[in-house]
Amino acid sequence: MKNRSRPRPAHASKVEMTEVVLPEDTNQYGHAWGGRVMALIDKAAVIAALRHCRINVVTASVDSLTFRAPVRLGHILRLRASVNAAFRTSMEVGVKVLSEDPLTGLQAHCCSAYVTMVALDATGRPTPVPGLVPAERDGRRRRRDARRRRRARLVRR
Numbered sequence: 001m002k003n004r005s006r007p008r009p010a011h012a013s014k015v016e017m018t019e020v021v022l023p024e025d026t027n028q029y030g031h032a033w034g035g036r037v038m039a040l041i042d043k044a045a046v047i048a049a050l051r052h053c054r055i056n057v058v059t060a061s062v063d064s065l066t067f068r069a070p071v072r073l074g075h076i077l078r079l080r081a082s083v084n085a086a087f088r089t090s091m092e093v094g095v096k097v098l099s100e101d102p103l104t105g106l107q108a109h110c111c112s113a114y115v116t117m118v119a120l121d122a123t124g125r126p127t128p129v130p131g132l133v134p135a136e137r138d139g140r141r142r143r144r145d146a147r148r149r150r151r152a153r154l155v156r157r
């Protein structure tokens, strides 16, 4: 379809998600389960990819993930995601997770992830996605870095 092949600006894919950490999200130390945070990362990445291509997508891979700081019960999780680069049928989505203390407003960087999403057609086969028009400020650097990471992850594949 014509609309699908037209390159789309980076800002079109932006996602901001906010969640509060509830008791059922936490382990015995009152810290959010890593898997809970990973599920939110996947959800944010899916939404960013869908906003970019407007085609159904699946998660192909997530690059290594390091939890830098725990997220505590009652704290606010903030996830920001956007498409860094669009390839043929795949897209790299960058997701940054911050935790916010609701009483002080202090924020900490919990983790960042690079997620590869692949667009599938109605028969479940990979299908081309629109190109990405890089953001003016740091879009070209993001795309260059994304291409470098893609080469490394396809070698690992």
Ligand SMILES: CC(C)(COP(=O)(O)OP(=O)(O)OC[C@H]1O[C@@H](n2cnc3c(N)ncnc32)[C@H](O)[C@@H]1OP(=O)(O)O)[C@@H](O)C(=O)NCCC(=O)NCCS
Residues within 6 Å of the ligand: 058, 059, 060, 061, 087, 088, 089, 090, 091, 116, 118, 126, 153, 154, 157
């Ligand atoms: C991801 C998937 C569609 C790729 O299918 P495939 O038969 O390997 O298809 P292709 O080799 O044509 O690759 C399609 C695209 O995926 C990319 N890709 C495939 N495996 C990848 C990986 N491990 N990491 C990053 N990108 C990957 C390829 O580079 C290609 O991108 P491009 O067209 O932009 O160059 C297929 O492996 C799949 O369906 N996996 C399961 C996805 C899923 O269910 N996720 C949820 C898990 S619960």
